[in-house]
Amino acid sequence: MAPTLVWLLLCQLTLYTTVTxxxxxxxxxxxxxxxxxxxxxxxxxxxxxxxxxxxxxxxxxxxxxxxxxxxxxxxxxxxxxxxREGRTEAPFKTVYVMQGANESRCLHDGTWSNPPPLCKAVNCPLPKPPGDGRIVHNKPVTGTTTMYGQSWTYECNPPKAPSYEKGACMADGRATEPPVCRDVSCSIPSGIPNGFITFAVMRQHRYKETVKYGCNDHYVLDGDAEIHCQNTGNWSSKPVCRAPCKVGIKRGRIFYNASKLWIGDLKPNRILHGEHVAFYCLNKADRCGYPVATTCNDGILPIPECFQEPGKVEYNLRPKTLPSEITMCAASPPASPTNST
The missing domain is CATH 2.10.70.10 (Complement Module, domain 1)
Incomplete structure (x- = not known):
């Protein structure tokens, strides 16, 4: 029995090995x-x-x-x-130049005067870095050429600045010539109206050095807070401090900062540049009120033409009849010369 059992086990193992x-x-x-x-x-x-x-x-x-x-x-x-030969789709921004004649005439002997021209993609040799600097490519570059449309940035060894910062492979197959690295400085930075300079030493600044500005209380900075010394020797554009607005009515109700306010309760009477205020106008035909928004723009807050400031008696004795207090219209009426929104 033992030899037979061993033989059966070997068969099962062989079968298992064959399957697995x-x-x-x-x-x-x-x-x-x-x-x-x-x-x-x-x-x-x-x-x-x-x-x-x-x-x-x-x-x-x-x-x-x-x-x-x-x-x-x-x-x-x-x-x-x-x-890739025979590829029918061109890479984005690829420009082709034609090599050969742009026309061919059928001759009396049944031949063409010129062979078909070839269209060859425009490539440029790798750009040369400035003598005292380097090139930073916007995209990885392999091989010895770049394609039309590829661009790069020139950098000079500090504190020098390149005479121009950008280069590219042009349609005529030439790469931008390298700039000249030169010493550049910007004048002592000046202040801005209703603002101030933060964290700056009052001296001439070198290329790429920066100055930061801030605004006085209640003025809003419009533009980049930080300016930098450019390769031209000029500062980049300074920001502007935009003035707040005063709501120029004595009587009435406004909607401001998610609240409905009587003008006397707006303390202080000040709206920041870029903020919105709604005045309430009267739709005389339907006897309902509707809000019209306006925006503070550097100290000027236009009041909608449709708004009519109530008189003292109406304001003090019959405030519930004002457009801000009666039923609100389902929709604002269309704009007109006498009812501007």
Whole structure:
């Protein structure tokens, strides 16, 4: 019994090994340009795959290239190669230059006067850095050329500044010539109306040094708070401090800062630049009120033409009849010369 039992165990082990060691093929090895979109991760023995070139690539052969997964877990050989030659779509911003005659005439002997011209993509040689600086490319560059439209920035060793900062590959196939690195300084920074300079030493500043501005209380900074010394020796644009506004009515109600206020309760009477205020107007036809918004702009707050400031008696004795207190209209009336919104 013992030899028979051992023989059965060996048969089962052999069967188990045969089943579990079945070979499969992983995704086939691919060369550049072959379309991978329809490929699976794993294939069983005997499965076949048809290889094709992706969009923009030309196949080296017209015959379909089928490969099969073999029992060794490897793929059969393929001689398909995909080339960028014959690509029909041009990279973004690519410019082509025509080499050869731009016209050809049919001659009496049945031939053409000129062969077809060639259209060649414009490339530029790699740009030269300034003598005392370097180039920072906006995109990674490989090889010895750049494409039309690619750009870069010139930098000089501090404290020098480039005579110009930007360069690019141009349509005529030339790269921008390198700038000259030179000493540049900007004048002592000056103040701004209703504002001040923060954290700055009052001296001449070198290229790329900065100065920061702030505004007095209740003034709003319009523009970049920080300016810098440019390669031209001038400062970049200074910001402006925009003035607050006063609501120029004595009687009435406004809607400001998410609240409905009597003008006497607006203390202090001040609206910051860029803030909105709504005045209440009367729709005489429907006897209802509606709000009209206006905006403070550097000390000036326009009052809507449709707003009518109530008299003292009406304001003090009959405030509930004012447009701000009666039923609000379902919709504001259309604008007109006598009823501006």
């Amino acid at each position: 060691s079945k070979k499969v093929c992983s995704r086939p090895p691919l060369t550049d340009g072959i379309d991978e979109s329809t490929l699976k991760r794993v294939y069983e023995v005997g499965e076949e795959v048809t290889l094709t070139c992706g969009q923009g690539y030309l196949a080296s052969t017209a015959a379909s290239q089928r490969i099969a997964c073999t029992g060794t877990g490897e793929w059969t050989q393929s001689n398909l190669a995909c080339s």
